Amino acid sequence: MLRENALTVTAARLAGIPFRLLARRPLQPPHKLLILRPCCLSQVMLATPLLAALSEAYPRAQIDWAVSEWARPGVASNPRISELIDTGRVGLPDATWADVRALVARLRQERYDTCIIPSRSSLLSWVAWRANIPQRVGLNQAGRGFAHTVAVKVPAGVQHESLVYLSLAQAFGIAASAPVEFFPSDAARSAVTRRLVDEIDWLGDVPLVIMHPGGGENPVRTDSRKRWPVERFALLGNDLVRNYRARVLLVGAEVDRPLAQAVSGLMPSAVANLAGRLKLDELGALCEVADLYVGNDAGSTHVAAAVGCPTLAIYGPSNPARSGPFAPPGRVRVLWAEWEQPFSWRDHVLPDEAAAAAAALLRRAEEKRGG
Secondary structure: OOOOOHHHHHHHHHHHHHHOOOOOOOOOOOOEEEEEEEOOOOHHOHHHHHHHHHHHOOOOOOEEEEEEOOOHOOOOOOOOEEEEEEEEOOOOOOOOHHHHHHHHHHHHHHHEEEEEOOOOHHHHHHHHOOOOOOEEEEEEEOOOOOOOOEEEOOOOOOOHHHHHHHHHHHHHOOOOOOOOOOOOOHHHHHHHHHHHHOOOOOOOOEEEEEOOOOOEOOOOOOOOHHHHOOHHHHHHHHHHHHHHHHEEEEEOOOHHHHHHHHHHOOOOOOEEEEOOOOHHHHHHHHHHHHOOEEEEEOOOHHHHHHHHOEEEOOOOOHHHHHHHOOOOOEEEEOOOOOOOOOOOOOOOOOOOHHHHHHHHHHHHHHHHHHO
């Protein structure tokens, strides 16, 4: 397995010396550009503002994205991308050198002139160099961007990841700050419309609320602390049903089905459990018509915010100032507070606080419809 550690970071710093000594030419406008960001879904979503900035600045350039199968749904239907390159296990903890060599060979065939690496990874820096891509613009923290031709220093302190990624566009002289983007397919919209009418029996007469109790699981790490307790999801759902006659839909991946079932079991009203039954672009299409989305620190929360759904994002141990939804003001409410070790939900984001935030978002959605 290939993992970043103190030894690899030191080796990357030493390996970067000859690259720093080489004369660097000014950046040239790209014609065939690759974004190399394999994982994970949230981080891929947070890199879509960078994609938008590059696409707007270079409308004639071909832009491809090298991404893992896990994170592929986040950009699969993005019209700014010409081709998706499967990175296999590269970028995941179980990658082998055989995987890396296969990816390098694949990228060499494409003859890219520019590679953008929105990642703090010495391995991905090496991959872009070995793929013979002449312009390599990426993040550099602790020497991990040793093989970049333009190594952009990661600023100290707390800064949102989307802004960090956008600093790579600034290396080309592009000043932009677009929101995260997600594009559900027309097929997904049609499938969701049929399901809402035929299966959910929702005709738009009451608020539609989507709740995602899962999260904290990806191929790199698992952190169950990111999940707001299921009993609090149930309390919030009951409050929304009681006060707004809301129709509640529970969503998530297949692994989230037990959590969704637990929430459903604590709610006396009828709740539709779609966990494990929706593709990501179908979830995006569902969020396009919903009045409210409630979820944890998870990729689906970024999807909801990206398509314009009023979004209540509940954050636990991770700081939303770094990784919260990157959306226009007013569209998203984030609940989070500073905490001390060890993290506990006991006094963190209580149900009454969530209910007040949800009510404010529902009122705004109603005012927008009325306007």
